[in-house]
């Protein structure tokens with residue numbers, strides 16, 4: 001994944017717009033897209049692409065093992 | 070110097086500790102008793118100065134034994150280290166015992182004319198400077214409730230004053246996180262309170278936890294001994310303070326940014342002369358000279374312990390050479406004009422001679438550490454080998470303040486090597502070894518099987534060679550994670566290493582390792598500080614989320630395999646985002 005600030009993609013498959021906290025919800029809290037849309041996030045283009053992208057984001061295991069494998 | 074996000078996570082754990090059933094720790098072994106005896110014989114001369122300095126100017130302390138949140142959760146316990154009386158028991162290194170006995174002192178103290186400190190209300194200190202109309206607060210602790218309690222004590226004992234300004238010495242959360250406990254964002258916005266910070270403060274404060282945050286947070290539970298309560302067989306603080314407070318971490322962005330050494334501002338009638346010390350203990354850091362009060366305030370580059378060149382929970386390696394250089398500069402620019410030195414951790418130094426000798430010893434220690442690590446590195450020693458050879462000079466060894474209660478010569482020397490030449494020791498045998506579990510299985514088999522390794526581990530422990538027993542038994546645990554005898558014995562071995570450690574962090578890490586072998590790990594609460602999350606630049610959030618993408622889960626619907634995401638900020642603020650994916 002490559003992120004470039006203040007640049008528009010020539011032919012985006014999907015475009016998301018909304019307040020910052022909804023992006024945090026999408027990427028880090030992994031809130032359901034439908035819920036975020038109700039809260040004001042808008043999705044233009046292919047919604048399935050956004051859902052697939054979100055599904056590919058993992059939440060790190062906060063208590064990973066150290067002294068055992 | 071703790072991390073904000075990790076810090077937030079830890080707050081809930083402090084409360085959880087009480088319910089954490091601890092298997093009875095073991096007593097000190099004969100080898101540990103002998104090691105503590107040898108350590109005691111090698112201690113610097115006790116002249117009583119540190120205790121006198123730690124208590125000088127005492128006015129009062131909290132009437133409440135514990136600071137609690139509005140919901141009644143305990144956030145800070147003033148009596149956690151009341152057991153520190155008399156000589157060190159065999160389960161605690163005698164220098165660490167002495168050190169934590171000093172750090173446990175708490176209350177409001179007068180440092181110099183018009184300058185006070187609240188110490189022992191958190192891991193860090195709050196410094197209060199009386200201005201013409203109100204307080205100039207340097208470093209408002211880590212959490213809002215403890216900060217409020219600290220300021221409350223000062224107002225009660227010294228007369229209530231409004232807060233005129235707040236200085237953040239650096240970008241670690243124990244130096245700004247309590248700010249909303251003493252001022253409101255509205256008052257700052259209205260111009261009633263000035264917030265002063267070093268250049269790049271906000272970016273550094275927000276970003277330090279983002280990309281490597283989860284790894285650092287987990288590792289921090291070892292470093293700070295979360296799940297290992299204070300005790301003669303438990304935690305002995307953190308080496309620069311008694312522990313981490315609980316509660317909320319806040320942040321109000323600065324209104325005045327300091328960019329240059331020598332930059333001087335008169336704030337509420339008080340002259341503040343700044344020294345920039347970036348990329349030392351923190352990426353954005355400053356010191357403050359108060360010329361009218363002949364007081365020099367160092368944030369955290371000179372404290373009562375050797376600091377970390379690379380903090381064990383993980384960070385970018387700090388620049389030791391620069392660190393020593395800034396201490397030389399401080400000696401040149403401020404020492405002659407200072408009769409008192411206060412820092413954001415530990416107790417002050419009183420008297421011009423004390424200020425000079427303290428700064429000199431601190432400078433010499435970092436310079437020695439850097440130069441000798443590099444010398445040995447250039448002679449071909451790898452990190453482990455050179456760390457073994459860094460032995461302080463007699464002058465440094467005789468100085469209490471350069472000892473490693475926090476950072477150590479051992480892990481700092483390795484860090485210097487890492488900064489210059491990285492993890493690879495140039496021996497191809499170490500270029501591509503098997504991963505730990507696979508290597509462990511082969512080693513255990515080569516040594517004759519699990520029972521034999523267990524017996525070898527026991528024999529090493531009987532000899533007091535805990536470095537070897539921990540190494541051997543860890544191989545066995547990695548080869549056979551279900552081997553309960555190996556886990557129990559490894560826990561015992563770690564425990565003795567913890568008891569023998571002069572560094573509070575080493576002690577915490579060994580004892581936490583032992584605890585996690587005996588019980589499950591303490592679960593982490595991964596909540597984040599909302600103020601800090603709001604300050605993270607949007608580009609950095611996208612860079613961070615990119616590090617969380619699982620390749621196997623990325624569907625091949627994207628024609629552009631790079632998965633380019635281009636974002637736009639609307640109106641130059643962070644209120645609204647746009648993200649195009651293609």
Ligand SMILES: [Zn+2]
Pocket residue numbers: 070071193241243244369413414
């Ligand atoms: Zn600190």
